Structures are given as C-alpha cells and as structure tokens.
Amino acid sequence: MPRKPRYLWLAEQLREPILNGEMPPGTRLPSRTSLARTHRVSEQISRTALRLLVTEGLVEARPGSGYFVRPVPEVFRLSRTDATSGSGLGRLSRERVSTEQERCTAPLSSRLRLRDGEPVYRTTSRGLACDRPVTLHRSWEPAVLTAGTLRTPFDAAGTGPLERLGAAGFPVDRVVEEVGVRALRDSEAALLGSAPGMPVLVVERTHYCGDRPVETSDLIGSAEQCRLLYKLSLARPRSHG
Incomplete structure (x- = not known):
C-alpha cells in the first residue's frame, strides 16, 4: 500500500482536534515553522497542510497574524x-x-x-x-x-x-x-x-x-x-x- 504523503498526515493531526472540539473556533494554530519543527517535516509540507485545511473550510488565514480555526457557519x-x-x-x-x-x-x-x-x-x-x-x-x-x-x-x-x-x-x-x-x-x-x-x-x-x-x-x-x-x-x- 503506498505511503500517505506527509502533508496529508500532518493535516490529519490538525483536523482531528478541530473536529472534536479540542481546538475551538478562534484558536490560533502553530506557525508553519513551529509545525515543521514539532512534526519533523519541511516548512513546505506544513504550508501545504495548512492550505488544505483552509480549502476544507476548517481554518482561515489572517494576513500578518497566522492561521485560526474558523467559526462553524450558520446553516x-x-x-x-x-x-x-x-x-x-x-x-x-x-x-x-x-x-x-x-x-x-x-x-x-x-x-x-x-x-x-x-x-x-x-x-x-x-x-x-x-x-x-x-x-x-x-x-x-x-x-x-x-x-x-x-x-x-x-x-x-x-x-x-x-x-x-x-x-x-x-x-x-x-x-x-x-x-x-x-x-x-x-x-x-x-x-x-x-x-x-x-x-x-x-x-x-x-x-x-x-x-x-x-x-x-x-x-x-x-x-x-x-x-x-x-x-x-x-x-x-x-x-x-
């Protein structure tokens, strides 16, 4: 079975605590550099993982401030x-x-x-x-x-x-x-x-x-x-x- 790309693995590590409420809306995520150092991946991988979560609507990027957990939109x-x-x-x-x-x-x-x-x-x-x-x-x-x-x-x-x-x-x-x-x-x-x-x-x-x-x-x-x-x-x- 092919090995899962590292950016998908890292996105999973962040997605799970967001979905189960451990990281509530408004929580600031670690920086790309911090994620890369903590999870022993490159900054390119941490950047790609964060962008994936933005695409999924779970995270928003605030220029100059970083990445934050998005509020759950009203349906x-x-x-x-x-x-x-x-x-x-x-x-x-x-x-x-x-x-x-x-x-x-x-x-x-x-x-x-x-x-x-x-x-x-x-x-x-x-x-x-x-x-x-x-x-x-x-x-x-x-x-x-x-x-x-x-x-x-x-x-x-x-x-x-x-x-x-x-x-x-x-x-x-x-x-x-x-x-x-x-x-x-x-x-x-x-x-x-x-x-x-x-x-x-x-x-x-x-x-x-x-x-x-x-x-x-x-x-x-x-x-x-x-x-x-x-x-x-x-x-x-x-x-x-």
Missing part, C-alpha cells in the same frame, strides 16, 4: 416543496431589491422559450438573516403575459408569482427545478456582499402553465451555508386483503 435550510412551502426561504426574511423590464437573451430565452430580444420582467430580491444577505433570488417572466394589466410585477409588488399569474389566466400547474454548484459572479457578489468566485448553490426553478414556461428563477446561496430541504409525499401501498 439555513430552504424548503423546496410545493405551494405550502411559502417563500421557500425558511427563517430568512425577503427583501425586494428591484423590478425591471429588459430584453431576453440566451440562455434565458431557452428557459422561457422566447426569441432573443423579447421583453421580460426581471425581479431581484434577497433573503436576509439579521439584515445580512444570505441568498439572492432573480426571477424572469415574459412581459406579454401580464403587460397592460394590473398583474405585472410593477403593479402587484408583494404578490407572489403563482397568485399573479393565476389571476392573469396562467395558472401554474407544474414546477421543474435543477440544482447545481458554480462560482459566484461579480454582479451577484455585489448584492450578497461576498467575494466573486466563491462556490454557490444555484437552484434554477421554472413554473409552467401546461407546457408553457411562465416564469423562471435562480436562487443563489453560499454552498457552505445553504441546504435544500425536500419533503416528498409518497403514495401509500395498496393493502392486500
């Missing part, structure tokens, strides 16, 4: 069930940022089955915890569905899309979600107060009226803090008697 569970799940933001409060009309472009045109250039309404909102943004939500719907009525996102602010679209004659009867992970983009980072490039969870959700997509949205949140909670109802097995 938010976002319910992704059906109409009974409300906003789907769990304990987060919803803050509406803006509603605008814009021209549809790819890949949005594909999701809404529109031609490039057709008008859509875009609504941006955030999920907040103690006034701090945790999630970003952007939704788009074809303007042709509600233009000229009092059911547009501009006229019916505060009303959910299911209620608005149903009142406009487009009742939603099907929802499709696709979940993935990608890097946070610059424009999104500005709204979330986060650094571009960090991994985020993205839920692409599309509402349908029959076979017609009537609204699509992106729910974006830190992959470290956000969990998707699904509650699925299963048909009861028939009794044989």
